[in-house]
Amino acid sequence: MFSMEIDWVNFTPFASLLGGVILGLASVLMLILFGRIMGISGIVGTALERPKNDTLWRLVFIAGLISSAVIFAPFVDIARTVPIETNIWLIVLAGLLVGYGTRLGSGCTSGHGICGISRLSVRSLVATGVFMVAGIVTVAIMQFVF
Amino acid sequence: MKQNHHYLYKFLLGLMFGLGLIISGMIYPAKVIGFLNIFGVWDPSLAFVMFGGITVYTVLHFLHIKKVDTLLGYTKSLPLKTHLDKRLIIGAILFGIGWGLAGYCPGPALVSFGTLGFEAVVFVLAMIGGMTLFKLTSK
Numbered sequence: 001m002f003s004m005e006i007d008w009v010n011f012t013p014f015a016s017l018l019g020g021v022i023l024g025l026a027s028v029l030m031l032i033l034f035g036r037i038m039g040i041s042g043i044v045g046t047a048l049e050r051p052k053n054d055t056l057w058r059l060v061f062i063a064g065l066i067s068s069a070v071i072f073a074p075f076v077d078i079a080r081t082v083p084i085e086t087n088i089w090l091i092v093l094a095g096l097l098v099g100y101g102t103r104l105g106s107g108c109t110s111g112h113g114i115c116g117i118s119r120l121s122v123r124s125l126v127a128t129g130v131f132m133v134a135g136i137v138t139v140a141i142m143q144f145v146f
Numbered sequence: 147m148k149q150n151h152h153y154l155y156k157f158l159l160g161l162m163f164g165l166g167l168i169i170s171g172m173i174y175p176a177k178v179i180g181f182l183n184i185f186g187v188w189d190p191s192l193a194f195v196m197f198g199g200i201t202v203y204t205v206l207h208f209l210h211i212k213k214v215d216t217l218l219g220y221t222k223s224l225p226l227k228t229h230l231d232k233r234l235i236i237g238a239i240l241f242g243i244g245w246g247l248a249g250y251c252p253g254p255a256l257v258s259f260g261t262l263g264f265e266a267v268v269f270v271l272a273m274i275g276g277m278t279l280f281k282l283t284s285k
Binding site for chain 1: 151152155163164166167168171179183184185196197203216223239241246250257272276277281
């Protein structure tokens, strides 16, 4: 039967709340300063389409994101950035699904999960609920079936 | 069209978003899987990430909601769609499956890409492949 068991050892409410506040601030600054949605899949996907005069800022933003692990290296536990899943073909499949799915569904955890829900978008609320349930089911299948 | 693109600000916003992903623990796939693992031993930490992010965004967005132009003088460019469609739902399902398999969503994958970890690099290349596939097939 289903009974909830909490992982107290790995529970980090304060760090996660602080990180969330930083994410919310960065995301709302993107809106207040530039009038854009802080959606990572949208920024990367649109940059790949190379719109004229509108590609470079996306690449600069992505460069900042990629640099963060190096610049804030003291806060990063490198060993833990590796997936639990070691089958490289499953990683490839996961990457393909994330890339294709976020473009088809117009967003990911940032654009739908933070910005969209905060802007009271029904589409984002539904998308977030759906991708969370899909993630939960996938993790359950990987854990209990395989 | 503004001539000054404020590239430094854009870089710093990317850096700041990366810092948030690092501090929150979202860059660690095992932590993401632990959050999605509600039928096993559940780590609720990432609910605090969402709560913090949504609260800050909601409040500051509300204070700015009626302004047409931004503080830097740009015109807002926001999503206009309001109806639910198949693409949204199917896209979210595919994304959720990929997220649950690897524990990476796009932001954390790019941050980990910066550490040049093998799996993160492979994941990001596959993700770009998936986005390209979408672009090629959606015309």
